[in-house]
Amino acid sequence: MPIPRRQFLQVVASAAVLPAWPRIAVAIDYPTRPVRVIVGFAPGGAPDILARLIGQWLSDRFSQPFVVENKPGGSGGLATEAVVNATPDGYTLLVVALQDAVNASLYQNLKYDFARDLAPVAGISRDPDIMVVNPAFPAKTAAEFISYAKANPGKLNMGSPGIGSSPHMAGELFKFMAGVDMTHVEYRSSAQVITDLLGGQVQVYFAPISASIEYVRAGKLRALAVTTATRATTLPDVPPLSDFVPGYEMSAWYGIGAPKKTPAEIIERLNKEIQAGLGDPGVTARLSALGSSAFPVSPADFGKFIADQTEMWAKVITAARIKPD
Numbered sequence: 001m002p003i004p005r006r007q008f009l010q011v012v013a014s015a016a017v018l019p020a021w022p023r024i025a026v027a028i029d030y031p032t033r034p035v036r037v038i039v040g041f042a043p044g045g046a047p048d049i050l051a052r053l054i055g056q057w058l059s060d061r062f063s064q065p066f067v068v069e070n071k072p073g074g075s076g077g078l079a080t081e082a083v084v085n086a087t088p089d090g091y092t093l094l095v096v097a098l099q100d101a102v103n104a105s106l107y108q109n110l111k112y113d114f115a116r117d118l119a120p121v122a123g124i125s126r127d128p129d130i131m132v133v134n135p136a137f138p139a140k141t142a143a144e145f146i147s148y149a150k151a152n153p154g155k156l157n158m159g160s161p162g163i164g165s166s167p168h169m170a171g172e173l174f175k176f177m178a179g180v181d182m183t184h185v186e187y188r189s190s191a192q193v194i195t196d197l198l199g200g201q202v203q204v205y206f207a208p209i210s211a212s213i214e215y216v217r218a219g220k221l222r223a224l225a226v227t228t229a230t231r232a233t234t235l236p237d238v239p240p241l242s243d244f245v246p247g248y249e250m251s252a253w254y255g256i257g258a259p260k261k262t263p264a265e266i267i268e269r270l271n272k273e274i275q276a277g278l279g280d281p282g283v284t285a286r287l288s289a290l291g292s293s294a295f296p297v298s299p300a301d302f303g304k305f306i307a308d309q310t311e312m313w314a315k316v317i318t319a320a321r322i323k324p325d
Contacts, residue, residue, distance in 0.1 A: 030062075030090055030266050030269065031062055031064045031090065031091065032064070033064065033091065034064060034065040034066070034067050034091075035058070035062075035064065035065070035066045035067070035090070035091050035092075035093060036067055036069055036091065036092050036093065037051050037054075037055050037066050037067065037068045037069065037093045037094075037095065037256075038069050038071055038079045038082060038083050038092065038093065038094050038095065039051045039068060039069065039070050039071065039079060039095045040071060040072060040073075040074075040075075040076030040077070040078065040079030040080060040094075040095070040097070040099075041070065041072050041076060041079075041097075042070060042072045043070050045190075046127065046208060046210050046252070046254070046290065046292075047095050047097055047254055048068065048070060049210075049290065050095065050124050050125060050254050050290075050292070051068045051095045052068050053283065053286055053287075054066075054124055054256070054274060054277060054283075055067070055068050057273075057274075057277035057280070057283060058270075058273055058274070058277070061273045061276070061277075062273070066093075075099055075102075075103055075106075075107075075162065075163075075164050075165075075324075076097060076099045076100060076103065077103055077107065077110060079094060079095075080094060080096075080100055080103075080112065080114065080118070081110075081111055081112050083118070083257065083258070083259060084112045084117040084118055084259055084260070085112075085259070086259050087259070088119075088258065088259040088260060088261040088262040088263075089262065089263075089266075090258060090262050090263065090266035090267075090270070092258070092259065093121065093256050093257065093258050093270075094118065094256070094257045094258070095124075095254060095255075095256065096118070096120070096254065096255045096256065096257040096306070097166075097252070097253070097254050097255075098166050098169070098251075098252050098253050098309065098313075099164055099165065099166070100114050100118075100306075101114070101306060101309040101310040101313055102164040102169055102313045102317070103164060104310050104313075104314070105310070105313060105314035105317045105318070106163070106164045106317055106322065106324050107324055114306075114310070115306070115307060115310060116260070117259070117260050118257040118258070118259070118260060119257060119258045119259065119260050119261070119262050119267060119299070120255065120257055120299050120300075120302040120303040120306055121255070121256040121257055121258050121267050121270050121271055121274070121299055121302070122255055122256045122270060122271040122274040122275065122296075122297070122299065122302060123253070123254075123255040123295035123296060123297045123302050123305070124254045124255050124256065124274070124278070124294075124295055125253065125254050125287055125290075125292035125293060125294060125295050126228075126251040126252070126253045126292070126293050126295045127208065127209055127210070127251055127252040127253070127254075127290070127291060127292045127293070128209050128226040128227050128228040128232045128251055128252075128291065129166060129167055129170045129206045129207060129208055129209065129226070129227040129250070129251070129252060130206070130207050130208075130209055130212050130213070130216065130223050130225070130226055130227070130232075130235070130238065131145075131170075131174070131204065131205075131206055131223070131224045131225045131226070131227070131241060132197065132204070132205050132206075132207050132212055132215070132216065132221040132222060132223050132224070133145065133197070133203060133204050133205075133221070133222050133224060134197055134198065134200060134203070134221065134222070135219065135220070135221070135222045136200070137203060137204075137222070139224070140222070140224075141224060141244075142224040142225040142239070142241055142243070142244040142245075143244045145204070145224055146178050146180060146244065146245075149178075149180035149181070149182060150179070150180055153180070153181040154181045154182070154183060156180075156182045156183070156203045156204060157182065157183050157184075157185045157201065157202040157203055157204075158171045158175075158182040158183065158184050158185065158202065158203070158204050158205070158206075159185050159186075159187055159193035159196060159197060159202035159204075159205045160184060160185070160186060160187065160193065160205070160206070161186075161187050161188065161189050161190045161192070161193055162186055162187070162188070163184075163186060163322065163323075163324055163325060164322070164324070166206075166208065166250075166252040167190070167193070167205060167206040167207060167208065168184065168186075168206075169250065169313060169316065170206035170227050170250050171184065171204070171206045172184075172316055172320045172322065173248065173250055173316055174206065174241065174245065174248065175320070176316060176319055176320060177245050177247065177248050178244075178245045178248075182203075182204070185201075185202055186325075190207065190208060190211040190212075191211070193205050193207070194207065194211065194212065194215065194221075197221065198215075198220060198221070206227065207221075208252060209226075209232065209234065209235075209290075209291030209292075210290050210291055210292075213234060213235065213291055216235065216238075223235060223238045224238075225238060225239055225240060225241035225243070225244065226238050226239070226240055226241065227240075227241055227248070227249070227250045227251060228240060228249060228250075228251050229242055229249040232291060233288065233293075234288065234291045235291075253295060253305075253309075254295075255295065255302055255306075256270065256274065258270075267299050268299070271298065271299050274296075275296045278294040278295070278296045279294075279296065
């Protein structure tokens, strides 16, 4: 007996919907157990602080613990490798950082492809670095610093907490765009760089704002410029470096990633809740206290941003001939 046309269409429509039900159910139930948030850096730094801030927000929203785990090593690469190899079920997340985009070109023997193996979930923040010098240094503006550096090629030391770190890349971009020659001096931490900057062993540091702002406010360091295209709200009197080096712009940035093939429904749900957190006055106040700006973007836009950053830093690494240790 032939099936009436209307009944046939209803059966076809129902069959088409069925495969989506398991995915929807997973997203609705998620999470049913603790979620790990892996940070590729030691406790106490900006990535760790931001992970705990967002982790607490998500714990409260989902009524499940989002547990921060620090896995330093390999310039953040050990953590990234651990996450890309994890089960793609939404229960292992990564704090993604600028260094991931840098590592993609800096290291030739990575056991993963950052762009291919990690799914972008959400942005968290974008943070300016500050170009700081010892108050005894003769330059009082970025323009004066550039003139001094050009008159003394190779004689100025630029400190950073490691090859490929945000301060290192900010400095290399500055050297490239301003046409100055400075010697990169690598340290193990931001605190060590600042100690030697205060002591005169290095002459300039493109410092994370969270590590240097109190020294600037106390007059122990002189801020010449911020690396973002606009002034930082926490240092409104400090001009952007682009005022002196046209087109210069960079920021440290952080976000959340997940293993590739993590269900899109889970990624969308995480993105929605993280964006809600970035709009919460309590969270934004904490970010502001760190000198950070909220970075609310969709997964697709965050993916494009990561791709653009990876391409940009690849060019800088090639032009500056930067090699890992």
